[in-house]
């Protein structure tokens with residue numbers, strides 16, 4: 001069955017961005033060629049889900065060059081955000097369970113990338129819709145920021161896939177135990 005995978009980079013103290021949405025700490029870091037290639041992950045993805053905060057960060061920082069053009073994206077927002085023409089994305093605010101079902105159907109047998117941010121990923125974890133986390137931990141502490149997965153209840157995970165990269169980063173693939 002198609003999985004919802006939260007594939008994300010986080011700091012050692014569990015943040016995915018600074019309080020003011022800065023990702024300079026991540027952009028300045030070189031993962032190295034022993035990291036799992038992004039393309040290898042992306043080939044298994046058929047649809048994406050993200051929150052309004054992440055959508056707005058992408059639009060501000062990629063000069064409108066939508067990075068996920070070949071897959072349908074579902075953007076969660078209670079606001080009437082308008083998507084520029086040519087971007088294969090819809091804005092939705094139905095239940096997390098309905099959005100997960102829609103995204104799985106749109107992925108046509110492939111997995112669904114939960115792009116983030118933390119608030120959106122946590123709401124899907126709380127609703128029992130997240131199956132896997134693929135976290136690349138960058139060897140840096142920020143002290144504060146946007147949390148990687150601020151769930152409302154404990155989420156238990158199992159992991160037998162952890163790789164220590166030469167750069168000092170750590171890749172951890174975790175399955176959520178339901």
Ligand SMILES: NC(=O)c1ccc[n+]([C@@H]2O[C@H](COP(=O)([O-])OP(=O)(O)OC[C@H]3O[C@@H](n4cnc5c(N)ncnc54)[C@H](OP(=O)(O)O)[C@@H]3O)[C@@H](O)[C@H]2O)c1
Pocket residue numbers: 007008009010015016017020021022023026050051052053054055057058076077078079093096115116117118119120121123146
């Ligand atoms: N390090 C990484 O790999 C990585 C990956 C992804 C994102 N990020 C960063 O994370 C930051 C955004 O993360 P975030 O946690 O603040 O925001 P987010 O999860 O991207 O977006 C949260 C917003 O989505 C909307 N929303 C609607 N329904 C929701 C639901 N059921 N659950 C949660 N949100 C819902 C709300 O906006 P409305 O007011 O519009 O309803 C909410 O404020 C950005 O700075 C981004 O760059 C980093």
